Amino acid sequence: xxTKLKPVDIAIVGLGWAGGILAKExxxxxxxxxxxxxxxxxxxxxxxxxxxxxxxxxYSRRHELIQxxxxxxxxxxxxxxxxxxxMRQLGSFLPGEGVGGAGTHWSGxxxxxxxxxxxxxxxxxxxxxxxIIPADMNLQDWPIDYHELEPYYDTFEKVCGTSGKxxxxxxxxxxxxxxxxxxxxxxxxxxPLTQSHNMVLxxxxxxxxxxxxxxxxASNASRAYVNPDGVTLxxxxxxxxxxxxxxxxxxxxxxxxxxxxxxxKNPNFEARTNSYVMKVNLDSKRKRAVSVTYLDAGGREFxxxxxxxxxxxxxxxxxxxxxxSKIGKPYDFQRNTGVVGRNYAYxxxxxxxxxxxxxxxxxxxxxxxxxxxxxxxxxxxNPDFAKLGxxxxxxxxxxxxxxxxxxxxxxxxxxxxxxxxxxxxxxxTYHRMTSVGNQGSVMSYRQNYLDLDPTYTDSFGRPMLxxxxxxxxxxxxxxxxxxxxxxxxxxxxxxxxxxxxxDRGRYSIVPYQTTHNTGGTxxxxxxxxxxxxxxxxxxxxxxVFVVGSSAFPQNAGRNPTxxxxxxAYRLADTLKNQYLKRPERLVSV
Amino acid sequence: MKVKRSVLASxxxxxxxxxxxxxxxxxxxxxTVFAQCAxxxxxxxxxxxxxxxxxxxxxxxxxxxxPSYRYSSAMRRSGLTxxxxxxxxxxxxxxxxxxxxxxxxxxxxxxxxxxxxxxYLKQQKAE
Numbered sequence: 273x274x275t276k277l278k279p280v281d282i283a284i285v286g287l288g289w290a291g292g293i294l295a296k297e298x299x300x301x302x303x304x305x306x307x308x309x310x311x312x313x314x315x316x317x318x319x320x321x322x323x324x325x326x327x328x329x330x331y332s333r334r335h336e337l338i339q340x341x342x343x344x345x346x347x348x349x350x351x352x353x354x355x356x357x358x359m360r361q362l363g364s365f366l367p368g369e370g371v372g373g374a375g376t377h378w379s380g381x382x383x384x385x386x387x388x389x390x391x392x393x394x395x396x397x398x399x400x401x402x403x404i405i406p407a408d409m410n411l412q413d414w415p416i417d418y419h420e421l422e423p424y425y426d427t428f429e430k431v432c433g434t435s436g437k438x439x440x441x442x443x444x445x446x447x448x449x450x451x452x453x454x455x456x457x458x459x460x461x462x463x464p465l466t467q468s469h470n471m472v473l474x475x476x477x478x479x480x481x482x483x484x485x486x487x488x489x490a491s492n493a494s495r496a497y498v499n500p501d502g503v504t505l506x507x508x509x510x511x512x513x514x515x516x517x518x519x520x521x522x523x524x525x526x527x528x529x530x531x532x533x534x535x536x537k538n539p540n541f542e543a544r545t546n547s548y549v550m551k552v553n554l555d556s557k558r559k560r561a562v563s564v565t566y567l568d569a570g571g572r573e574f575x576x577x578x579x580x581x582x583x584x585x586x587x588x589x590x591x592x593x594x595x596x597s598k599i600g601k602p603y604d605f606q607r608n609t610g611v612v613g614r615n616y617a618y619x620x621x622x623x624x625x626x627x628x629x630x631x632x633x634x635x636x637x638x639x640x641x642x643x644x645x646x647x648x649x650x651x652x653x654n655p656d657f658a659k660l661g662x663x664x665x666x667x668x669x670x671x672x673x674x675x676x677x678x679x680x681x682x683x684x685x686x687x688x689x690x691x692x693x694x695x696x697x698x699x700x701t702y703h704r705m706t707s708v709g710n711q712g713s714v715m716s717y718r719q720n721y722l723d724l725d726p727t728y729t730d731s732f733g734r735p736m737l738x739x740x741x742x743x744x745x746x747x748x749x750x751x752x753x754x755x756x757x758x759x760x761x762x763x764x765x766x767x768x769x770x771x772x773x774x775d776r777g778r779y780s781i782v783p784y785q786t787t788h789n790t791g792g793t794x795x796x797x798x799x800x801x802x803x804x805x806x807x808x809x810x811x812x813x814x815x816v817f818v819v820g821s822s823a824f825p826q827n828a829g830r831n832p833t834x835x836x837x838x839x840a841y842r843l844a845d846t847l848k849n850q851y852l853k854r855p856e857r858l859v860s861v
Numbered sequence: 862m863k864v865k866r867s868v869l870a871s872x873x874x875x876x877x878x879x880x881x882x883x884x885x886x887x888x889x890x891x892x893t894v895f896a897q898c899a900x901x902x903x904x905x906x907x908x909x910x911x912x913x914x915x916x917x918x919x920x921x922x923x924x925x926x927x928p929s930y931r932y933s934s935a936m937r938r939s940g941l942t943x944x945x946x947x948x949x950x951x952x953x954x955x956x957x958x959x960x961x962x963x964x965x966x967x968x969x970x971x972x973x974x975x976x977x978x979x980x981y982l983k984q985q986k987a988e
Contacts, residue, residue, distance in 0.1 A: 316911075316912045317910070317911060317912045317913075317931075318931065321912070321963050322963055322964075322965040323961070323963070323965075496896045496897045496899065496900060498896070498899075504896070504899040504900040505900055506897070506900030506901060507897060507900075509965060509966070509967055511965070520912070520965050521900065521901070521912075521965055521966075522900045522901065522912060523900070
């Protein structure tokens with residue numbers, strides 16, 4: 273029996289970037305706000321202090337900052353004909369847990385998506401006609417365009433102290449930046465990070481081939497920086513422990529030391545950590561959320577009444593809560609109707625390995641999460657879709673992110689796989705191996721979706737979320753095309769040997785690929801194909817808002833955190849300027 | 862153990878040597894240099910321990926002694942007192958002077974920056 277608590281005004285589920293930004297921005301409303309975080313509290317001191325934070329076994333292998341699968345996990349299958357099984361070990365993706373969420377363990381690649389990436393459907397149709405879209409592809413536009421988001425992209429970059437170089441400043445193209453980016457009002461707040469050797473080679477090779485290389489926008493501060501909120505970021509030390517780790521220097525922008533401590537200063541704000549939200553409870557007409565039910569660290573059940581509920585968890589958490597709380601019509605793949613769980617997408621990580629001559633030293637132990645040089649020449653809608661036979665693209669890059677001793681032990685093909693010979697091969701290869709990678713977009717399809725599993729329940733007794741996903745022909749073509757470009761660049765860089773694996777296998781949930789999952793609670797203009805309206809408000813339950821990459825209709829060939837932060841800042845404005853003044857539907861059906 | 866002791870002894874010897882050098886830093890310029898420290902260290906009224914300890918009154922303080930800050934054992938056992946000489950060496954390369962320190966900072970390369978930031982720290986009096 274749940275203990276009913278005193279009502280609050282706003283309940284936020286999840287305290288990562290999205291929840292943290294909202295908690296901080298909504299302080300000015302003077303309303304009572306409670307944020308629920310399933311993991312524990314986190315602060316740079318003591319959680320991420322050197323030297324203990326450089327413990328690769330603890331963070332990168334045993335995943336201390338990642339979702340505890342013993343409490344909740346999802347089931348997985350490649351297609352609807354299979355029986356899904358629970359994911360019992362972390363692999364393909366790593367949803368964060370604890371204050372700061374995935375924002376504590378991200379790498380720091382901080383993108384603005386391009387204009388086309390916000391209007392993939394209409395942008396594609398305008399150029400190629402409707403016939404280019406495969407029948408099973410649910411290609412959709414964002415309900416808002418880049419220009420509406422631009423000021424929020426700008427705010428989020430300034431908060432994070434993003435290091436980079438503009439390539440399109442108010443319409444003026446700038447060599448050395450990304451000339452394919454959408455126009456930005458301002459230069460990045462910090463200059464680019466220092467290049468590593470393989471980046472210098474990549475830049476030169478890409479230029480020789482007529483491409484347009486630029487430094488990856490990095491929320492790893494290239495210099496000490498005070499953000500507009502008065503928070504100081506330290507200078508990145510290129511220690512190479514970003515992805516899967518917290519940053520000991522406060523150089524990698526993370527919510528636990530930027531927005532969240534500012535939210536704590538608000539006496540009307542409370543964060544309840546180690547608190548699992550089970551469900552959003554609705555009124556008898558199922559038109560209004562009245563409360564959330566959660567379990568505290570001791571497993572005691574509480575009901576927290578609230579006037580407004582904001583779901584700001586990871587993609588899977590948002591979709592699971594919507595389905596389990598029966599908010600919005602669940603997606604039915606047979607009929608291609610319903611909205612919650614629709615348009616799940618992922619991202620492809622491919623490319624080639626590049627082995628250089630013996631006297632090459634890439635010093636891979638020095639690096640930073642987002643340290644890389646990139647080209648967008650084959651990303652977004654820059655490739656010719658009609659000629660190449662796929663929709664979408666991929667970012668191609670070479671970087672120095674981690675040379676950590678357990679994770680990085682490259683050997684050329686044909687090397688012994690164990691013992692003395694293997695060790696010798698690792699030692700000889702470590703310094704002279706690099707890669708040219710492709711980060712490919714993934715479109716959304718009828719047969720790739722999320723729903724509730726009919727068989728398995730989590731430790732709380734709720735049906736698990738079921739993920740049905742596989743690569744489709746469109747994505748295979750993109751990956752193969754990009755692999756060819758990556759190989760050409762690697763050769764031009766001077767690689768002695770280019771290591772490429774042609775692989776058209778099914779998607780596997782076992783090896784780590786990327787934590788860039790999208791969709792499931794898509795926002796849009798049509799309630800038949802979107803769970804949320806353009807303000808991220810549920811079409812069905814008007815006091816529920818959902819924020820995060822679960823709102824993206826498809827995935828782009830770049831990282832999602834930039835638009836996630838921008839959407840959170842925009843939602844804060846929507847709530848302050850519109851919804852809280854007149855709490856009702858912001859878009860009529 | 863033996864090796865450790867000899868390393869410490871030699872670094873103390875080096876410290877004694879540099880301590881005699883005079884430092885005439887510019888505190889105003891040091892305030893700018895301190896921006897590089899501010900992500901972790903606070904000074905001034907109401908300063909609180911953060912990633913690193915509060916630096917009010919650090920000049921003249923025995924190392925590893927600011928209340929409520931959990932120092933590395935390397936720092937607690939260093940036996941150092943922060944004066945111009947020891948600070949100078951530490952700020953140029955924390956890990957070189959005190960292997961095992963929690964202070965992850967590559968060090969200030971410029972001697973003038975070091976003197977200036979020490980002059981600035983001298984102005985930050987103990988509460």
